[in-house]
């Protein structure tokens with residue numbers, strides 16, 4: 001396809017010159033462009049395909065960047081990027097030095113708010129609407145939020161706030177009945193009932209039948225019918241919260257979308273437009289399996305088959321899920337919780353074996369943590385599997401509901417450290433710092449998949465909160481048969497040597513080992529290497545024992561240096577009377593860019609070569 005029409009548009013102003021009849025052709029070209037462009041590089045395809053018409057309609061009618069469009073999560077903003085002058089850069093999306101996979105204020109004036117984490121759009125848009133009114137300005141503010149993101153508490157907090165005020169704002173609820181996996185929860189069922197249109201009639205009939213049986217109740221029945229109608233007429237839940245509800249409308253039909261949007265924009269006060277779309281529309285593999293095609297690596301555009309990496313060791317995620325299912329086989333107390341990421345955390349595998357003990361709570365990390373606290377208080381052993389970056393959402397719950405009460409909840413933090421293409425918003429760089437300072441918490445980091453299995457077993461021996469951090473990607477194919485528990489707080493000695501001490505944490509142990517081996521072989525420098533295993537409690541005795549006065553001390557961790565375990569080790573060493581050159585090989589006080597994990601680790605000098613260089617500087 002030549003994409004003639006698509007390529008003729010340099011920005012939203014060009015789009016506005018098109019006759020409305022040409023918009024379906026543009027939508028068709030955009031879909032095909034997305035499907036072909038992402039094939040060699042992967043990315044978030046399904047959500048974007050679902051909002052092609054919506055994105056075109058918004059930019060056709062709105063005047064961006066004057067008018068503000070806030071996309072929730074931002075993973076569905078690829079069509080928006082294309083329409084706002086980023087078409088030629090699309091082949092670079094999520095690549096090193098390329099476009100971000102999400103909206104990003106520094107990337108374009110058409111991205112008024114950055115995102116990556118879910119459920120923020122209504123709050124941000126409402127802030128813009130209030131700011132606009134305080135500034136006596138006049139422009140439109142639109143938040144586009146998916147039905148999945150609407151399961152997040154923040155979205156309700158924002159509706160609650162905005163609905164009680166009069167500031168003009170449009171919330172577009174993009175309802176495709178999917179989060180990454182099928183959407184869950186009562187709100188999702190409510191939206192489905194609105195779409196089916198059956199709820200009102202059914203409930204009205206039931207109320208009538210019940211009330212007609214009561215003597216003298218016919219008048220009351222009428223009044224109650226009105227009430228019932230008020231309660232459950234489609235959209236009323238939003239109306240009761242102060243929003244004017246409009247919809248549902250077909251989000252793929254310009255004939256419906258354009259006039260409805262136009263009308264919405266004329267309305268004052270908070271308005272919610274309910275748009276029905278299909279995730280993956282226009283690419284049958286993505287329509288049939290929207291979960292796989294939510295976000296994926298490269299795929300074959302002709303067959304629609306994702307390219308599978310072959311011959312690699314199993315992913316940490318999979319090792320975690322299978323081990324947890326094994327533990328659940330043996331221990332009836334074990335339950336598992338995911339916040340809308342059953343596939344990403346591996347818990348869909350756990351659910352196959354223990355469906356009744358696996359809970360998807362929606363995009364609700366805070367609730368997940370406290371829900372786990374309740375389960376633990378009821379005698380269960382909950383494992384909360386949440387990506388490191390999303391665990392940030394649940395910090396107060398971890399402190400207030402788990403740690404203060406010393407409840408035995410295990411937080412399994414997948415995607416800890418550098419994640420690659422998702423970039424700064426998704427990097428798990430803070431969990432070491434924010435978990436290790438919590439009283440009662442035990443924090444572990446496995447050096448490989450075998451140790452992950454042993455740490456899961458170990459967590460069941462600890463009568464209190466535990467956090468385990470492990471990275472995105474594959475293990476090393478090591479022997480995993482030993483599942484004996486570790487001694488809590490004991491580090492592992494991997495190399496002995498008198499020329500200094502290297503202490504490495506979890507994901508960085510392998511590369512540190514490679515660096516230490518190279519140093520011994522090529523430089524004749526023999527360093528001791530400790531695999532820390534326990535970030536908390538620290539193996540103070542081992543650290544003290546292996547410190548070499550006057551010789552280098554190096555701590556390597558894939559997390560932010562400030563508050564990292566390296567700082568505690570440095571203090572410990574000084575208190576123990578050690579003096580000598582020190583290096584903390586960790587992440588600096590800056591958000592990382594996006595690229596492959598290897599590229600980013602290289603930039604941060606956290607790969608084997610980088611660690612080697614840092615040690616050599618000290619030795620020299």
Ligand SMILES: Cc1ncc(C[n+]2csc(CCOP(=O)(O)OP(=O)(O)O)c2C)c(N)n1
Nearest residue numbers: 047116117118146147148149178179180340
């Ligand atoms: C706080 C947080 N938790 C989890 C995620 C992972 N995540 C990204 S998109 C998504 C599903 C969003 O569903 P929806 O808003 O309906 O958008 P759709 O993909 O269906 O268009 C999830 C769970 C996230 N980005 N942020």
Ligand SMILES: CC(=O)[C@@H](O)[C@H](O)COP(=O)(O)O
Nearest residue numbers: 073075116295344415422472
């Ligand atoms: C947009 C979002 O938050 C998720 O789709 C995320 O990109 C998934 O990351 P993984 O690919 O590491 O599961």
Ligand SMILES: [Mg+2]
Nearest residue numbers: 146147148178
């Ligand atoms: Mg959705």
